[in-house]
Amino acid sequence: MTNAEDAVDALVVGARPAGSATAIALARAGKRVVVLDRSRFPSDTLSTHLLWPGGLAELRALGALDRVEALGAPRLPIGMAVGDGITLRGSYSTVDGVGYGMCVRRTGLDAALVRTAREAGAQVREGCRVTGLVVRSGRVTGVRFTGRDGTEEELRAPLVVGADGRRSTVARLVGVERPYRREPSGRACFFGYWTDPHPPWREIAAQWRAGAELGTAFPCDGGLVLCLLQPPQDRAADFRQDTEAEYLRTIKAMPGLAERLRGGELVGGIRSATGIESYFRRSSGPGWALPGDAGHFKDPVTAQGIRDALRYGRLLGEMAAPVLHTDRLDAALLDWERRREAECLEVYQWTNGLARGERMTPLEIELYRSARQRDRLTTLMLDVYSRSRRPGEVATPRRGLALATAALARPAADRRTVLAALSRDLRTMVSDALERRAVRRRPLPPTPGLEGPRAP
Known part of the structure; x- marks a missing residue:
């Protein structure tokens, strides 16, 4: 084991988006990471x-966007959504000069971020597995890990960052693995890559909804297109019997998506995630913090994870750097945690609604009809995904009432279904607003006490 007094300014566990973003910010502030x-x-x-666009703006802020663009994923300036036979196409408002999306496979994206972190001055050690935390007087003061050659090592730092994903080792070791806010998803995920024989589609990020099914096609690097299906969670058993056959059958049952992929070939196997749960965990304590999925996770249906990992990793590094060796560090970490919760809670609530795994309601269908006639509304809806607008700017009580009125005026309207959808939407708006207000007023749940050293 190396000298236990070996010390740096910060230790980051995990080098993917949240960890690299944190390391870049700290290293640029002159810290040893x-x-x-x-x-x-x-x-x-x-x-x-x-x-x-909001996620790409975060890559630009980290100095990694040019490197990521060089991987070859096409720019996606057009967003398209199809529901109940209604097609919306629109563009995004720019975010820090970026007005397009991109779908970049993680092999290249994460490597690009690691290279950017190294260029900033961070030391990235690959093939290292954290086995425990060093704790003194209730503070996390370092980690113990096994290096790539199998030797046990120990490093000390005033800050240990657990950027190690949903199954975070650091979260488990500090005792916050159980979320204080959680919501099971109503959808499962199954995705694969296809060759893409349709050049005109390579600038469009597209989504289709058919009944309770949801499917997407996002062009990515390597001349491929990512096709993600999010069926209702109770259909996961159908996929388990023969994953590829059910994946292909589901695509075929969505004519627009099937046409988008026509002539392409499935490359490799189908990947899946079932039993998904969105959550907030306590994400800071004496000497430690949890950016990225380690501390907060949203269902993939709104594709927010990488953007938030980059943004709040960067902000963690920027807020911690000036106070690393002072008694103000813990307060800065708590401020960072509160900021993330305040900025992400409404998007978390909105995402949970889209992840119910249900058919479109009459009000959602009317929203699509309205947006089809108004480009500005389509852009507003796309900007919610990009995080340049709040969900509440689309889902207002006034708009809900207007949509219900339009739905009731349809010749074949089911009055009971329309009013039930309006009632649920209004109740959800009120309960979500009350939750956000309560969060601003009440303290976060306490963090558990630590006595160390901590080991698995």
């Missing part, structure tokens, strides 16, 4: 990896 990751890059990971 060591990043540990069990993978060796380039390395893939389970992810749907679509970035809206």
